[in-house]
Amino acid sequence: MPELDAIPAEARQRLEEIGSADLIIGILNTAHDHEIGTVVKTVGEVLRELSQNLRAVVVHSPSDEAPERHEAARENESVHVVPWPLLAPNTSLTQAGSVSDGYRSIFALGESLGARGYGVIASSLETVTSQWISRLVEPVLNMDFDLVAPCYARQKLEGLLNNSILRPLMRALYGRRIRNPLGPDFGFSAKLLRRLLYLDSGLPNRLGSPVLFASEAACGGFQVCQAHIGERHPPQIDLMNLSSILADVLGPVFLDVERNAPFWQKVRGSHAVRAFGEPIASAQEDGSVDVRRLVESFQLGSRNLQEVWGVVLPPATLFEVRKLARLAPDEFHMPDELWVRIIYDFALGHRLRTISRDHLLRAITPLYLGWTASYALEVERSTPDMVEYRLEQLCDAYEAGKTYLLSRWRWPDRFNP
Amino acid sequence: MLEQVREALHQSTIRVITKLASLLPGTVALIIAVALSAVLGAILAFLLRRLLRAVDFDERLAHAVSPVWTQWSPSQSPTLLVTRVVFWALILIGFLIGIAAFDATLTSQLVLSIFTYLPNVVAAVLVLLMGTLIARFIARSVLIGAVNMNLQYARVLSLGVKWLVLVLTVAMALEHLSIGGGIVQLAFGILFGGIVLALALAVGLGSKELVSRSLEREKTTAETEEPFRHL
Numbered sequence: 001m002p003e004l005d006a007i008p009a010e011a012r013q014r015l016e017e018i019g020s021a022d023l024i025i026g027i028l029n030t031a032h033d034h035e036i037g038t039v040v041k042t043v044g045e046v047l048r049e050l051s052q053n054l055r056a057v058v059v060h061s062p063s064d065e066a067p068e069r070h071e072a073a074r075e076n077e078s079v080h081v082v083p084w085p086l087l088a089p090n091t092s093l094t095q096a097g098s099v100s101d102g103y104r105s106i107f108a109l110g111e112s113l114g115a116r117g118y119g120v121i122a123s124s125l126e127t128v129t130s131q132w133i134s135r136l137v138e139p140v141l142n143m144d145f146d147l148v149a150p151c152y153a154r155q156k157l158e159g160l161l162n163n164s165i166l167r168p169l170m171r172a173l174y175g176r177r178i179r180n181p182l183g184p185d186f187g188f189s190a191k192l193l194r195r196l197l198y199l200d201s202g203l204p205n206r207l208g209s210p211v212l213f214a215s216e217a218a219c220g221g222f223q224v225c226q227a228h229i230g231e232r233h234p235p236q237i238d239l240m241n242l243s244s245i246l247a248d249v250l251g252p253v254f255l256d257v258e259r260n261a262p263f264w265q266k267v268r269g270s271h272a273v274r275a276f277g278e279p280i281a282s283a284q285e286d287g288s289v290d291v292r293r294l295v296e297s298f299q300l301g302s303r304n305l306q307e308v309w310g311v312v313l314p315p316a317t318l319f320e321v322r323k324l325a326r327l328a329p330d331e332f333h334m335p336d337e338l339w340v341r342i343i344y345d346f347a348l349g350h351r352l353r354t355i356s357r358d359h360l361l362r363a364i365t366p367l368y369l370g371w372t373a374s375y376a377l378e379v380e381r382s383t384p385d386m387v388e389y390r391l392e393q394l395c396d397a398y399e400a401g402k403t404y405l406l407s408r409w410r411w412p413d414r415f416n417p
Numbered sequence: 418m419l420e421q422v423r424e425a426l427h428q429s430t431i432r433v434i435t436k437l438a439s440l441l442p443g444t445v446a447l448i449i450a451v452a453l454s455a456v457l458g459a460i461l462a463f464l465l466r467r468l469l470r471a472v473d474f475d476e477r478l479a480h481a482v483s484p485v486w487t488q489w490s491p492s493q494s495p496t497l498l499v500t501r502v503v504f505w506a507l508i509l510i511g512f513l514i515g516i517a518a519f520d521a522t523l524t525s526q527l528v529l530s531i532f533t534y535l536p537n538v539v540a541a542v543l544v545l546l547m548g549t550l551i552a553r554f555i556a557r558s559v560l561i562g563a564v565n566m567n568l569q570y571a572r573v574l575s576l577g578v579k580w581l582v583l584v585l586t587v588a589m590a591l592e593h594l595s596i597g598g599g600i601v602q603l604a605f606g607i608l609f610g611g612i613v614l615a616l617a618l619a620v621g622l623g624s625k626e627l628v629s630r631s632l633e634r635e636k637t638t639a640e641t642e643e644p645f646r647h648l
Contacts, residue, residue: 158646182648234646242647243565289644297567304564304571308557359557365565372645 011084018057018080021113023047023137026106027060028086028122028184035125036060036081043079045130050138054078059109061086082109107193117141118193122184122210123232135227135277136187146222148187149178149214151275152232153282156379156387157289159234161249163391164371165343166211168398173257173264174218177272177395178226181214182249185229188213192222211249212256219263228277246368247361254350254361265406270399281384289380294373295329301366308363312349317341324370334374336397342367343398344405352412440519447515454511461507462500469496541590548586552579570619577616584608 025043027036039058047054055078062083086102103120110118117140119133139145152159162182170181188196196216217224237245257264301309302325310318320338327333342364349360379387469475478495516523556579563571588605591597597604 155644155646157644159648160645161647234648237647240566243561245647293567297564300567300569300571301564304560308561355557356554359561362561362565376645 011082014080014082015109015112018055018082018113020055021057021080021110022054022116023056023141024106024110024113024115024118025056025058025133025137026086026102026118026120027058027125028102028120029125030061031125039121039125039128040079040081042128042130042133046134046137047078049130049134050141054141056080057082057109057113057115059084059086059106084109103193104197107190107197110190110193116190118188118190120184120186120188127230127232129230131277132185132229135229136185139225139227139276140187140189143225144189144223145187145225145274146189146192147213147217147224148276149180149224149226149273150183150185150232151179151226151228151277151279153228153230153280154232155282156382156384157376160372160375161246161368163394164339164368164375165250166253167391168340168395169253169257169343169347170214170218171270171395172398172402173260173267174215175267175270176214176218176224177270178214178224180226181211183210183213185232186210186213187227189222192217192220195220195222211253215256215260219260225274225276228275228279230280231282242369243362243365246365247358250346250361250364251350251357254347257347258351261409265409270395287380289376291332291373291376292329294369294376295327295332298332298366298370298373299325301363301370305363305366308355308359309367311354312360312363313342313345317345321367329373330377332370332373332377334371336394337401339367339371339394340397340401341404344401344408347405348408348412351409443515443519446518447512450511450515450518451508452511454507454514455504457511458504458507462504465503466496466500469499474499537593537595541593544590544593545586548582548589552582552586555579555582573619574616577612577619581609581612584612 023043025039027039031039036058039060043056043058047056057080059082062085084105086105106118106120117137119137119140121128121132136148136150139148159180159182162180166181167179171177192213196213214224216222302321306318306322309321313321317338320335321342324332324334324338346360346364349355350357354360355363375390379390382390474496475494513528516527556575559578560571560575563574568574584605588601588609591601
């Protein structure tokens with residue numbers, strides 16, 4: 001993916017025409033021209049709402065359609081459009097390396113235009129409203145926040161990977177209660193984006209997975225907030241690819257845990273971050289959920305992966321897992337404490353390289369499906385408030401289990417219950 | 418006549434006893450040399466084990482070559498392996514010294530043939546080592562992948578793949594050692610083909626229902642998984 005020195009002459013000329021901009025809106029998904037037209041209008045509305053003489057550039061990966069973008073751009077003099085190949089086609093947003101290239105391209109463009117703030121949209125453009133963009137960029141432009149994390153209105157069985165691992169783990173380790181560290185839509189200050197993408201030496205940083213933005217911001221002492229931006233249509237994942245997604249997401253997270261160990265070992269407890277906007281309720285689907293398949297996957301894993309799990313999990317945890325595998329699907333319940341220990345042990349196993357890291361990350365899939373089944377059974381008849389309460393309980397369990405992680409992290413051989 | 422027979426018997430007995438008596442010092446020397454080298458080897462191995470444990474050899478090695486080493490997962494610790502190699506090397510040296518007590522030329526011929534053959538042995542050991550490593554790694558990859566794909570026959574598949582690689586490895590090692598020649602190749606072909614055929618039959622016929630149930634389950638998964646959004 002091109003950085004500033006690799007910009008084609010045509011795009012460079014376009015940037016020279018634009019001159020400068022305060023805000024960059026990066027669209028990571030490939031967008032159709034009519035969608036870009038809508039985004040341009042929406043950004044125009046946002047700039048008017050912010051009631052400042054601001055200029056913005058929308059950068060997006062061009063589609064193969066005939067370009068109408070310049071007409072769309074002319075509709076609003078304060079918003080310009082730059083087509084730029086940000087991501088390779090069919091790139092998953094969980095692939096850290098590719099995504100970091102996309103962010104780096106957006107940042108390179110913003111740097112050349114002297115931008116102060118960035119809004120990066122990775123979700124489907126169908127759901128993007130002026131409220132989305134406004135709430136993601138306003139805290140950066142007007143209130144000196146460095147990172148704006150999104151809060152979506154979600155169904156209770158959406159964002160499971162975020163709710164089961166990322167949100168509580170980030171909170172327990174870094175002490176900030178951010179609901180969606182995984183994003184993927186964020187608002188950034190130029191200062192933070194520079195820090196995220198480049199090391200102090202100026203060399204490209206290999207960081208770039210969206211899931212690491214919150215932890216890097218916390219470690220760097222940046223101002224973090226979150227914004228309730230509305231509904232999002234998360235992509236449906238083929239279960240065959242779930243282990244790859246888990247490996248893509250958890251690999252950088254566990255690396256981050258290892259890298260930031262000196263920081264998080266000093267953090268005690270957690271505190272809320274400022275939230276903008278009111279929580280938006282999403283119409284919840286009621287009714288029972290069929291978890292048989294998930295429980296069967298867990299049981300299959302328990303029958304076949306004992307040897308692999310045994311390398312990572314201590315005997316007591318392994319024993320609990322084996323006991324769990326004997327439960328009938330409708331009685332299935334994975335205690336929070338067990339799940340927390342499993343995640344912490346996998347983080348430690350990743351650090352110690354007790355088995356190949358790819359094997360380790362993929363071997364977590366049946367356990368994750370077990371947690372999903374247990375959680376789905378618990379919340380199938382819950383209201384949104386009850387779901388939130390349940391997730392808070394899980395976060396508390398992660399915080400309570402942090403002493404376990406600390407002990408195992410410091411003395412992996414001696415402390416092996 | 419009887420006197421002559423007795424004389425001949427007497428002479429042959431004396432010859433045999435003389436021959437045995439001439440071999441006895443060499444035999445005793447061989448036993449002493451092996452015994453001494455065993456004692457020396459045990460002492461050296463003990464000292465080496467203490468030294469390696471003092472410098473945390475196992476942990477250092479695990480950190481240095483961790484991914485490869487952990488895939489192999491030897492049942493013995495590296496320290497133990499090194500000390501055993503030293504011990505048996507000393508016994509081998511003692512044995513060669515003992516043989517030299519019989520006949521110096523015999524030893525040099527033995528040493529020469531051993532050293533000529535040694536590269537083959539080293540290559541075979543390396544092939545075996547790498548093959549075992551690769552077999553374990555691939556077997557584990559297949560096992561995890563198959564479990565994540567919800568295949569009930571994950572373990573069978575993993576074992577099949579593991580044995581395919583191991584059979585291939587052993588055939589290559591034997592080829593290096595020049596053992597068996599054409600028989601090994603033929604046996605390998607039969608065994609390798611047999612395993613592939615067995616796997617194909619297991620999946621195609623024997624486990625037909627199992628596979629169809631697995632596939633059916635996969636088909637219905639998309640519908641039953643509808644409410645779950647992981648991202």
